Amino acid sequence: MTDTPEEALRAAEILAEHRASIDRLDAILVYTLAERFKHTQSVGKLKAEHDLPPSDPTREAQQIERLERLAREADLNPEFARKFLNFVIAEVIRHHERLQP
Numbered sequence: 001m002t003d004t005p006e007e008a009l010r011a012a013e014i015l016a017e018h019r020a021s022i023d024r025l026d027a028i029l030v031y032t033l034a035e036r037f038k039h040t041q042s043v044g045k046l047k048a049e050h051d052l053p054p055s056d057p058t059r060e061a062q063q064i065e066r067l068e069r070l071a072r073e074a075d076l077n078p079e080f081a082r083k084f085l086n087f088v089i090a091e092v093i094r095h096h097e098r099l100q101p
Contacts, residue, residue, distance in 0.1 A: 054096030054100055068081055068082055
């Protein structure tokens with residue numbers, strides 16, 4: 001089935017709207033991650049100052065469980081959410097380890 005010129009134009013408009021939304025959401029993700037890392041960097045400095053370990057497996061497990069629950073509530077694949085948070089946690093721990101004396 002071939003679209004009419006009007007249908008093709010409308011499809012292009014809808015595509016542009018979706019892409020604009022995706023671009024806005026990507027910006028939100030980047031700025032949100034930057035804000036999150038500012039806090040985790042402060043946590044890393046605090047841990048280094050007080051000789052605390054860079055990793056907290058109990059907290060990490062709680063956060064993963066929490067994020068999986070939120071993902072299910074948001075209709076997002078919980079496995080994807082877990083993999084994403086594991087990636088973020090690994091980066092945070094790497095930063096914390098660099099701050100350790």
